[in-house]
Amino acid sequence: MPESRPHALFSFGTLLDEQVQKTLFGGPVPTAPASLAGHRTRPLRITDPAVVATSGLDVHLILERAIGSSVPGAVLRLTDEDLAAADEYEVDDYVRRRVRLSSGEGAWAYLDAKPLRPAARLVVVGDSIAYGRCDPGGGWAGRLAAAHIAADETAHRVFNLSIPGSKLTDVAAQTPPLLAPRLPDTLLVAAGINDSTDPEATARVPESLAALATAAEAQGARLVVLGPTWLDESRTADYEGLTFTEAGALALRATLRAWCAAHHVDFVDMWEPLRGRPNLLTDGLHPDAEGHALLHRRLESLTT
Incomplete structure (x- = not known):
C-alpha cells in the first residue's frame, strides 16, 4: 500500500x-x-x-x-x-x-509566530467589548487601529465590525460576506463573553470557530482568536437579564484555547491583564479606558 x-x-x-x-x-x-x-x-x-x-x-x-x-x-x-x-x-x-x-x-x-507583526489589513469582529463600549477612546480596538494605521498610513487598515450583544454564532453568520470587500489579511475574532452565559452557546463555539476559519482561509486571511476578559461576578449576577460568572467565562476560555491548539490557530489570552482588578471595569463586565489600554498593550506585544 x-x-x-x-x-x-x-x-x-x-x-x-x-x-x-x-x-x-x-x-x-x-x-x-x-x-x-x-x-x-x-x-x-x-x-x-x-x-x-x-x-x-x-x-x-x-x-x-x-x-x-x-x-x-x-x-x-x-x-x-x-x-x-x-x-x-x-x-x-x-x-x-x-x-x-x-x-x-x-x-x-x-x-x-507573532500574528499581528506581519498584518496589514485587519478585520475585528466581536461583541460590545471589542466594539469599545464604555470607553470614549474606542476601546482596545480603537487603540489598535490608531497605532496600526500610524505605523503605515498607506498600507494599513483596520475595520471594526463588532456588534454589541453578539455571540459567536452571530459573528460566524454575519462575518463571511463582509470580508471580501475589505481585503483582509488578518481576521481578529474577539470571542464573545456573551457565549459564557449559556452552556448551549458555549457548546456551539467549535462549530462557529470552524465556520470563521473557513471564511478566513477563503480570503487568504489569518484567523486570530482572542479569549474572554476577566469579569467581576459580584456585579454581574443579573446583568440586563443575563448572568455572567467567572466559571462560565473560564469554561469559554478553555474551549477556545483547546480548539485553537487542535487546529493550529492563534489564541491570544486576554484574561490576565484585568484579572483581580475590578476598579478597571465600569459595570463588572466592560473595561474602562485604563482597562482597554491594558488590553491594547497585550495586543501590542504581538506586533513587535
Whole structure:
C-alpha cells in the first residue's frame, strides 16, 4: 500500500533543500511548484545551532503581508511523521498555520509566530467589548487601529465590525460576506463573553470557530482568536437579564484555547491583564479606558 501523504505544506525556503529533506524526512519528498499571493519574504536571523547545522545557513526567510506581491515556492506532500519533523525543525519564530495558495489550494505554511507583526489589513469582529463600549477612546480596538494605521498610513487598515450583544454564532453568520470587500489579511475574532452565559452557546463555539476559519482561509486571511476578559461576578449576577460568572467565562476560555491548539490557530489570552482588578471595569463586565489600554498593550506585544 502506498504511503499516505495527507499534508500539503507550502515552503519557500530551506525545506526545499535536498540535504534538509534528507535529514528531516530521510530523503526527497513529492514536491510541486506553487506560489503564495499577497506575501513577500524578509530575512530572519537563526540562532539555534541545530537548525543552522541542518540548513547550513544562519539566515532564513519568513513571510510578511504585501498586497500585489507573490512568493514562489513549492508544495511538499508529507506524511504525519514528516510534518512532525518539519515542526520540530522550525524555530520558535515560526508557527504552522493555514494559507490559501495562488492556485486556490489550502496548505500549511510556517508564518511569523507573532500574528499581528506581519498584518496589514485587519478585520475585528466581536461583541460590545471589542466594539469599545464604555470607553470614549474606542476601546482596545480603537487603540489598535490608531497605532496600526500610524505605523503605515498607506498600507494599513483596520475595520471594526463588532456588534454589541453578539455571540459567536452571530459573528460566524454575519462575518463571511463582509470580508471580501475589505481585503483582509488578518481576521481578529474577539470571542464573545456573551457565549459564557449559556452552556448551549458555549457548546456551539467549535462549530462557529470552524465556520470563521473557513471564511478566513477563503480570503487568504489569518484567523486570530482572542479569549474572554476577566469579569467581576459580584456585579454581574443579573446583568440586563443575563448572568455572567467567572466559571462560565473560564469554561469559554478553555474551549477556545483547546480548539485553537487542535487546529493550529492563534489564541491570544486576554484574561490576565484585568484579572483581580475590578476598579478597571465600569459595570463588572466592560473595561474602562485604563482597562482597554491594558488590553491594547497585550495586543501590542504581538506586533513587535
